[in-house]
Amino acid sequence: MNQYELDTPCILVDYSKLLNNIYRYQQIADDAGVALRPHVKTHKTPQIAHLQVEAGAVGITVAKLGEAEVMADAGIRNIVIAYPIVGEAKLERLIRLAKRVELTVACDSYEVAAGISAAALNAGIVINMWIEIDPGYGRVGVQPGENLLRLAESLAPLQGIRVTGVLEFAGHSYDAETDEQRQEVAVREAKAAESAADVLRGCGFPVETVSGGSTPVSRFASMMEGVTEIRPGTYVFGDLTQVKAGALDIGQCALTVLATVISRPAPDRAVIDGGTKVFTMDGEDSVIGTGRGFVVGHPDITVSWFNEEHGVLTLPPSEQGLKVGDKLEIIPVHCCAVVNMLDELNIVQDGQVKDTWTIAARGKVK
Amino acid sequence: MNQYELDTPCILVDYSKLLNNIYRYQQIADDAGVALRPHVKTHKTPQIAHLQVEAGAVGITVAKLGEAEVMADAGIRNIVIAYPIVGEAKLERLIRLAKRVELTVACDSYEVAAGISAAALNAGIVINMWIEIDPGYGRVGVQPGENLLRLAESLAPLQGIRVTGVLEFAGHSYDAETDEQRQEVAVREAKAAESAADVLRGCGFPVETVSGGSTPVSRFASMMEGVTEIRPGTYVFGDLTQVKAGALDIGQCALTVLATVISRPAPDRAVIDGGTKVFTMDGEDSVIGTGRGFVVGHPDITVSWFNEEHGVLTLPPSEQGLKVGDKLEIIPVHCCAVVNMLDELNIVQDGQVKDTWTIAARGKVK
Numbered sequence: 001m002n003q004y005e006l007d008t009p010c011i012l013v014d015y016s017k018l019l020n021n022i023y024r025y026q027q028i029a030d031d032a033g034v035a036l037r038p039h040v041k042t043h044k045t046p047q048i049a050h051l052q053v054e055a056g057a058v059g060i061t062v063a064k065l066g067e068a069e070v071m072a073d074a075g076i077r078n079i080v081i082a083y084p085i086v087g088e089a090k091l092e093r094l095i096r097l098a099k100r101v102e103l104t105v106a107c108d109s110y111e112v113a114a115g116i117s118a119a120a121l122n123a124g125i126v127i128n129m130w131i132e133i134d135p136g137y138g139r140v141g142v143q144p145g146e147n148l149l150r151l152a153e154s155l156a157p158l159q160g161i162r163v164t165g166v167l168e169f170a171g172h173s174y175d176a177e178t179d180e181q182r183q184e185v186a187v188r189e190a191k192a193a194e195s196a197a198d199v200l201r202g203c204g205f206p207v208e209t210v211s212g213g214s215t216p217v218s219r220f221a222s223m224m225e226g227v228t229e230i231r232p233g234t235y236v237f238g239d240l241t242q243v244k245a246g247a248l249d250i251g252q253c254a255l256t257v258l259a260t261v262i263s264r265p266a267p268d269r270a271v272i273d274g275g276t277k278v279f280t281m282d283g284e285d286s287v288i289g290t291g292r293g294f295v296v297g298h299p300d301i302t303v304s305w306f307n308e309e310h311g312v313l314t315l316p317p318s319e320q321g322l323k324v325g326d327k328l329e330i331i332p333v334h335c336c337a338v339v340n341m342l343d344e345l346n347i348v349q350d351g352q353v354k355d356t357w358t359i360a361a362r363g364k365v366k
Numbered sequence: 367m368n369q370y371e372l373d374t375p376c377i378l379v380d381y382s383k384l385l386n387n388i389y390r391y392q393q394i395a396d397d398a399g400v401a402l403r404p405h406v407k408t409h410k411t412p413q414i415a416h417l418q419v420e421a422g423a424v425g426i427t428v429a430k431l432g433e434a435e436v437m438a439d440a441g442i443r444n445i446v447i448a449y450p451i452v453g454e455a456k457l458e459r460l461i462r463l464a465k466r467v468e469l470t471v472a473c474d475s476y477e478v479a480a481g482i483s484a485a486a487l488n489a490g491i492v493i494n495m496w497i498e499i500d501p502g503y504g505r506v507g508v509q510p511g512e513n514l515l516r517l518a519e520s521l522a523p524l525q526g527i528r529v530t531g532v533l534e535f536a537g538h539s540y541d542a543e544t545d546e547q548r549q550e551v552a553v554r555e556a557k558a559a560e561s562a563a564d565v566l567r568g569c570g571f572p573v574e575t576v577s578g579g580s581t582p583v584s585r586f587a588s589m590m591e592g593v594t595e596i597r598p599g600t601y602v603f604g605d606l607t608q609v610k611a612g613a614l615d616i617g618q619c620a621l622t623v624l625a626t627v628i629s630r631p632a633p634d635r636a637v638i639d640g641g642t643k644v645f646t647m648d649g650e651d652s653v654i655g656t657g658r659g660f661v662v663g664h665p666d667i668t669v670s671w672f673n674e675e676h677g678v679l680t681l682p683p684s685e686q687g688l689k690v691g692d693k694l695e696i697i698p699v700h701c702c703a704v705v706n707m708l709d710e711l712n713i714v715q716d717g718q719v720k721d722t723w724t725i726a727a728r729g730k731v732k
Contacts, residue, residue: 111690140629263506281647324477
């Protein structure tokens with residue numbers, strides 16, 4: 001079926017571009033001599049996780065336990081949950097999962113570690129744990145230095161856990177405006193992670209993995225001394241945020257939303273059948289000159305604003321021939337957020353739909 | 367079960383507040399002598415649609431065909447699709463739906479009307495159509511006046527459709543800052559709709575319904591001369607946008623997100639297990655003094671920012687006793703958007719979970 005015969009709004013994924021992105025970032029990791037552990041929150045789709053592992057990834061990263069369960073069910077064997085697990089219901093699920101895959105969890109506090117320790121001890125197993133440090137982003141993560149040392153000392157007596165790594169996420173790499181600034185962030189976050197690893201080793205923990213790297217800084221993996229692994233996510237598809245962050249070109253973006261013009265209420269205005277329930281309002285800092293999206297083949301159209309089900313396009317005089325029923329492919333601002341809104345990826349090659357993959361880990365917030 | 371025993375993040379709906387909101391807006395409509403046709407995009411949940419109809423609503427409004435199908439399956443018999451239906455796949459579904467419920471569709475162009483006309487003729491049925499006019503919001507809708515007259519004349523020869531109403535949505539009522547300004551919008555949109563109805567009647571169409579009104583202006587329904595029906599949606603739950611728009615008080619908000627503190631990385635910072643995948647980034651203009659949410663019982667906490675799975679709270683000195691594992695109830699900026707992110711509503715009375723309702727029309731973007 002031709003992609004334009006699909007009912008809209010829906011997601012298209014260009015298979016060749018997807019593979020190229022997977023291979024390119026695997027090559028970056030290989031060239032830098034570090035492992036690649038992609039964050040699958042971008043695609044939430046087992047088929048793509050398998051493509052990443054087949055290309056050389058050592059395993060995957062997830063945010064939530066529910067994502068890990070879906071990926072484990074689909075046969076992915078090595079999973080890092082880069083998120084603190086809190087509460088009885090989740091600890092029970094964590095234990096069940098740890099019994100069937102090679103699992104590691106992130107942790108940035110004694111409280112989280114103590115909960116996992118008790119659950120693991122009770123189940124008679126040992127769970128691998130990576131300590132999350134804050135490289136300056138200001139989200140989660142223990143502060144390196146004195147705070148980290150105190151945390152490490154408090155963890156030492158806990159049984160049922162094995163501290164084997166350090167993990168950090170430098171979300172502020174998205175604020176960098178030039179490759180030079182991105183390199184600086186990469187070097188700085190690597191230094192923070194490596195020195196945290198030393199602190200933990202000094203406390204007797206067998207720290208082997210130092211894991212870092214978002215999509216924007218992963219290109220500079222070779223400069224991240226001490227880092228043994230990178231965890232980019234968005235590189236598989238790309239979006240306007242990544243284009244702005246210099247991670248790939250607009251032509252390398254593999255994911256688009258196919259939408260239909262449903263109203264032409266004014267000569268310079270067209271309205272499409274996708275709004276925030278497809279595109280979301282994520283990534284407000286990454287809106288580029290064409291607004292909240294980039295219409296493929298129509299770079300002069302502005303994606304001006306969204307309501308839940310409406311997308312309002314502003315048309316220059318050259319684009320006013322657009323008609324009700326016309327279909328447009330639009331690169332979104334933040335692809336991970338878009339993938340979370342719909343149930344399927346339509347896999348496209350040369351404009352033909354070759355497969356439909358269920359976004360099996362969509363909406364797994366628990 | 368006590369609501370705090372629920373795994374998080376999840377949605378809580380206070381049953382008493384929900385009922386009060388339903389009754390209060392029904393009373394507003396009754397007092398004004400207009401029909402109430404609630405927009406169910408806010409709750410997407412058949413049980414709540416039935417509560418609205420039982421309280422006196424004449425039927426429901428939906429945005430998308432998929433929402434209409436879910437509601438029809440659940441036994442709702444009178445449905446307006448306030449959205450232009452475009453494309454063969456959707457026209458086929460529209461015909462099937464029109465055969466089993468009392469259905470009306472909105473339309474703002476000859477192209478959309480012609481498609482519906484051809485499909486209806488082919489099926490041997492007649493579909494009710496309301497013409498959507500633009501009362502000055504600048505989204506969809508034909509401009510009143512000359513454009514409307516030309517559209518009406520073009521529709522006259524079409525068979526298979528019956529133009530029985532005028533519909534408008536004054537989204538710009540959300541920009542009003544005082545009740546006086548909201549009243550002005552209400553009066554102005556009513557005038558535009560009533561005069562459009564006259565144009566259509568002059569062309570020979572049996573226009574009976576003049577449908578208008580968002581939640582912020584519905585309180586002024588009695589001033590909307592000529593309007594026969596209002597279509598508020600968000601009033602059932604309320605949220606920070608509606609509080610800002612004067613539609614209800616913070617204490618009347620029926621929907622909250624229950625979230626757990628998963629990290630306390632700094633004395634003035636707590637991180638919860640819900641981010642944009644629960645709260646969304648919708649409603650950026652409606653962020654109030656407490657940021658992107660209001661923490662019930664903790665009015666001095668600021669909901670500062672979200673990533674996909676993280677919500678970062680800023681704590682004043684008086685709130686720094688918050689611990690990992692603590693659960694918080696948070697009123698979101700835009701409740702309709704939140705409902706679209708999760709699968710269930712936990713119905714709560716006096717802090718006890720009395721039922722769990724599936725958000726059956728969640729994610730129906732087609």
